[in-house]
Amino acid sequence: MAAFVIRRLLWLPILLFFVSLITFALGVYGPGDPIKVLLGIRANPETIERLRHEYGFDQPFHIQYLRYVANALQGNFGYSLVKYRDQPVGGLIAHALPVTIQLNLVAIFLGLGIGVPLGLLAGLKRDTWIDLLIRGLVIAGISLPIIFLNPVLTFIFSRRHDIVLTAANLRFSIGPLLPMVQGYWDGIFSAKVILPAFIESLGIIAVMTRQMRAGMIEVLSEDYIRTARAKGLRERVVIVRHAMRNALIPIATILGLMMGGLVAGSFLVENWFGVPGVGALAFDALFSRDYYITMALVLLIAVAYVLSNLLVDLTYGLLDPRIRKA
Amino acid sequence: MATLAASLPTQTRARSPQMWLLRRILTNPPAALGALVILLMLFAAIFAPLIAPYPYDQQNLDYIEKGPSAAHWFGTDGLGRDMFSRIVWGARSAVFVIVMVTAVSLALGVPLGAIAGYFGGWADTIIMRAADILFAFPGMLFVFFIAATIKPGIINWAREIGLSDLARTGYLDYAVVIIALGVIGWAGLARMIRAQVMTIKEREFVIGARATGVPAWRVILRHILPNAITPIIVAMSMGLGDIALSEGYLSFLGIGLQPPAPSWGNIIAENAGRYWRRFPEMIWLVFIPGLVLAAIVFAFNFFGDGLNEALNPEIVD
Numbered sequence: 001m002a003a004f005v006i007r008r009l010l011w012l013p014i015l016l017f018f019v020s021l022i023t024f025a026l027g028v029y030g031p032g033d034p035i036k037v038l039l040g041i042r043a044n045p046e047t048i049e050r051l052r053h054e055y056g057f058d059q060p061f062h063i064q065y066l067r068y069v070a071n072a073l074q075g076n077f078g079y080s081l082v083k084y085r086d087q088p089v090g091g092l093i094a095h096a097l098p099v100t101i102q103l104n105l106v107a108i109f110l111g112l113g114i115g116v117p118l119g120l121l122a123g124l125k126r127d128t129w130i131d132l133l134i135r136g137l138v139i140a141g142i143s144l145p146i147i148f149l150n151p152v153l154t155f156i157f158s159r160r161h162d163i164v165l166t167a168a169n170l171r172f173s174i175g176p177l178l179p180m181v182q183g184y185w186d187g188i189f190s191a192k193v194i195l196p197a198f199i200e201s202l203g204i205i206a207v208m209t210r211q212m213r214a215g216m217i218e219v220l221s222e223d224y225i226r227t228a229r230a231k232g233l234r235e236r237v238v239i240v241r242h243a244m245r246n247a248l249i250p251i252a253t254i255l256g257l258m259m260g261g262l263v264a265g266s267f268l269v270e271n272w273f274g275v276p277g278v279g280a281l282a283f284d285a286l287f288s289r290d291y292y293i294t295m296a297l298v299l300l301i302a303v304a305y306v307l308s309n310l311l312v313d314l315t316y317g318l319l320d321p322r323i324r325k326a
Numbered sequence: 327m328a329t330l331a332a333s334l335p336t337q338t339r340a341r342s343p344q345m346w347l348l349r350r351i352l353t354n355p356p357a358a359l360g361a362l363v364i365l366l367m368l369f370a371a372i373f374a375p376l377i378a379p380y381p382y383d384q385q386n387l388d389y390i391e392k393g394p395s396a397a398h399w400f401g402t403d404g405l406g407r408d409m410f411s412r413i414v415w416g417a418r419s420a421v422f423v424i425v426m427v428t429a430v431s432l433a434l435g436v437p438l439g440a441i442a443g444y445f446g447g448w449a450d451t452i453i454m455r456a457a458d459i460l461f462a463f464p465g466m467l468f469v470f471f472i473a474a475t476i477k478p479g480i481i482n483w484a485r486e487i488g489l490s491d492l493a494r495t496g497y498l499d500y501a502v503v504i505i506a507l508g509v510i511g512w513a514g515l516a517r518m519i520r521a522q523v524m525t526i527k528e529r530e531f532v533i534g535a536r537a538t539g540v541p542a543w544r545v546i547l548r549h550i551l552p553n554a555i556t557p558i559i560v561a562m563s564m565g566l567g568d569i570a571l572s573e574g575y576l577s578f579l580g581i582g583l584q585p586p587a588p589s590w591g592n593i594i595a596e597n598a599g600r601y602w603r604r605f606p607e608m609i610w611l612v613f614i615p616g617l618v619l620a621a622i623v624f625a626f627n628f629f630g631d632g633l634n635e636a637l638n639p640e641i642v643d
Binding site: 015023136142286297 | 356455458459461462463464466467468470471472474475479567571574575578579591594595598609612613615616617619620621623624627628631
């Protein structure tokens, strides 16, 4: 077991080295010169040269990279070059991260709350029309592109369209929705969180429903369920106490795996709804060539992913001795 | 296994495996529906010039933002272009990207996965660690990052080798999308192939072939890969919808196919931001391309599910 842990931990810095190298190369050789973006098209060449020197962009690639890594190890991920000019990237991320994590937690909560009961029902009513309907709805949910859901759901739930909603007999008024403006975010206890969180939860609902359905079907064929029924327990007790509990175990594992994804904000959702999270920050940075921000975010998400995978692998290793030898 | 035995045709009439598979797909309603939608898309893609009543970029400024009518089935957009024609041509873009991305992923993933699984050792370590590194990158953000990065490079390169005409057309945008998605796509495929090859190479017929002196490449090509193909086809068929979706997202963000090139993603992009406040009277401009894209993803999901049930019956029971 110790060897397994050590091998995995030794691989971690190598992996991070390559991830940071690729990210840095993409940033440096990427499109657009941030200095030119900063100064505009009519900038004078001398100023450009001076700023290039000031920011160290005139140094060879490996020097730039080593300096970036040295700074990053000390917690300095560079400065915003464009939109939030000269603000440290670390601070920008520290502001955006809690927002994204909160939004993702709401999405996971919705995903569990909707997906688990749906999966339970589908598993119990296996191969009936209820099962088919639930599975169809879930696949439909993950098939609808976010770029389609954003405008359409905004329209449906927007107060501006009360007339339409009345006509359709749908009176959902969940607050003034103003997508694509700053300051949309009011925290997770505001009604404004529902739409972005729901759109982000569709994928989670699909995973949870599938897993719960498969789990129920598997568990219900176990001997101990037959025993419980033979003992004369009421069906409700058999389902809730015996079957459901065991079907929920893999759900816990999936939740563990999702923790790594908590820090990755959805680009398209956050940008559309104006949620000031990691996804919106990455979106801005990518399109304004603010590459220190993009690099730091890619690194952050990669580290979170690797660490959560390591954690899951280690718990598996503890639970299942066969994996340790592999 | 009970359903498999029951569903197998009676032993007296021999059927080819292809016919058997076709039968299983056609008797599974969601999968058959998926197959129908996929065939429709292929048909639209191949015969786009014959089906589309107008050129995809023809503007009619006297007839803008009009709802669906007999002359314009899906209405016209803000520049007076016929939406039905743009959507039919969009199918060609989507199919082309799906086919090419799959080809790139296969060309990289199959040999790398097979080498890693068959030879093991250093080759395995290097290839699989490279795949690990790719997996560590945050999915779509990385694709956007790559696409945004390589785009100017590819256009400059085309100019340098004297293809400035090509650089002016939209064709290089396809290359950007295909490279960005293909670079990511091979890793998952290589992992699957490797796992398959590792189990199959221990089987008796492979050991037998090696013992009789068949060279390694021939063992891999003729003995191992044909037996490894089934789970890979299933996994890939489910991924095809995601490729179409990724192309849609890239084009939506303006780093994929650029207007006037027809792509469902950029049709939504052109219309969603501009018109959502004028819903419902303008809703067809977003609804139709959105539903078409959704239908394709839906179809591949259903079809892949059906293929999975048909080819891996043990998973169902």
